[in-house]
Amino acid sequence: MGTTIIHLCYFGLINVIVVLIGYQILKKRLILLSWVLMIISLFIIHFIFQHEHPVIRMLALIVTTFTCMKVIAAANDYKNKPLGLTFIQWSAFAIGWMGMRAQPFEKLGEAPLPNAWPMIQFGISRVIAGLVLIFAAHQVALLHLAPNLNYIIITALLLVGFSLILHFGLLSISAGMWRLSGVNTYYLFKLPAKATSLTEFWSKRWNIAFSEMTSIAIFRPLINKTGAAAALMLAFGFSGLLHEIALSVPVNSGYGLPTLYFIIQGGLVLFEKALMSRKIMFLKNTVIAHIWTLFWVIAPMPLLFHTQFIKQVVWPLGGMHY
Structure with a gap:
């Protein structure tokens, strides 16, 4: 228990350092350094927590990944515009919000917003x-x-x-x-069951933080270099890699399965776009569209939440033993 507390202190210190360095990266638009910061930080966290319980390891890796991705996303988002965030606003965004758009925190401290x-x-x-x-x-x-x-x-x-x-x-x-503090934050999960295509599900309804992250950090920088289709597949592949860190590394098992899940999703999104471009409109039928979307999200899910992750993380987190 004492060792775990020490490790958690290191975890907190590393994330504070990421936030401090991250603000300097934003001010100087050092996008490449933001990626280096993420790689080094995750390697250190993995090394520190490698003998901890998988649940603790997972939480440490996920939180650090999100903190580092805030730096990458914000550095890309502000590279061609003035930095409108004070350090306090940046810290609130980096530590206190799961979304990847920093601009709403420029209004932190203003009048409360409705809803x-x-x-x-x-x-x-x-x-x-x-x-x-x-x-x-x-x-x-x-x-x-x-x-x-x-x-x-x-x-x-x-x-x-x-x-x-x-x-x-x-x-x-x-x-x-x-x-309530004037920040125009929003639902990050927007009625996903209403999606009528995988394109809509992944871009507008499920985990908006991840779609913001991959769009800002991967898709937009690459689209003019690789083309839209390749950039989209790389974005889904990157999402798979982040899920490997969250779901496979903590249990040291299932490597490649979360990435395969997201490669399948990316391929199906491209398939949908190809159907639309050829005026094949079977997804215009609402019932069929819902069935199509839910089937392809759920059916390959054992790849994402693989057996060892379920046994070593999900069941223990629920207070149960497999």
Whole structure:
């Protein structure tokens, strides 16, 4: 326990250093250095936490990845415009918000924005719903179902429960709280079940922070050099790489599977665009479009949330043992 506390202190110090150096990188537009900073920081975090529990390792890697990606995204976003962020505003963005657009924090400290409390209330309701699902997973474990069925039901309940708590709950509460301070924050998960294409799902509805990140840091800088299709696939590939850091490295297993998941998604997005360019409009049927989207998001999901990640992270995080 004492060693873990020391490691967490190192983790906090490294992220503070990233924020401090990151602001200097922003002021001098040192985009290449921002990537170097990320690589070094993640290598150090991985080395420090390599013998910690996978849950702790995962959280340390994810938080550090997001902190470093804030530097990369902001450096790219401000490279051709004046830096409008004070250090306090930059720190609030880098530490306190999961989105990747820094500009809204230029208004930090101004009058409260509308819809803050509805967002907070929405988030609280989703946290409660998520806790109910985790409780339900514990009740299913008491039923002593067939092992495979037990694994599938409990895993599904835990994954959806954690998603409700974090993605739709805590992040919505965070968005509402920042709006009370004048920052034009927004839902990062926008009714994903309403998506009628994978293009819409990944670009406008699911994890807007990741789509902002890959768009600013990968797609936009590369599109004129590689073409739109290659830039899009590289963006999805990069998203896969970040998920490897979050889902495979902590359990030292499943390498390549999250990347394959996102390569499949990128290929299907290109397929959709090809259909549209040839006026093949089967996705215009709303029912078919919903089925198509949900199937391709969910069916390959065992590649993303592979077995060892479920056993070593998801179940323990839910207070359960496989």
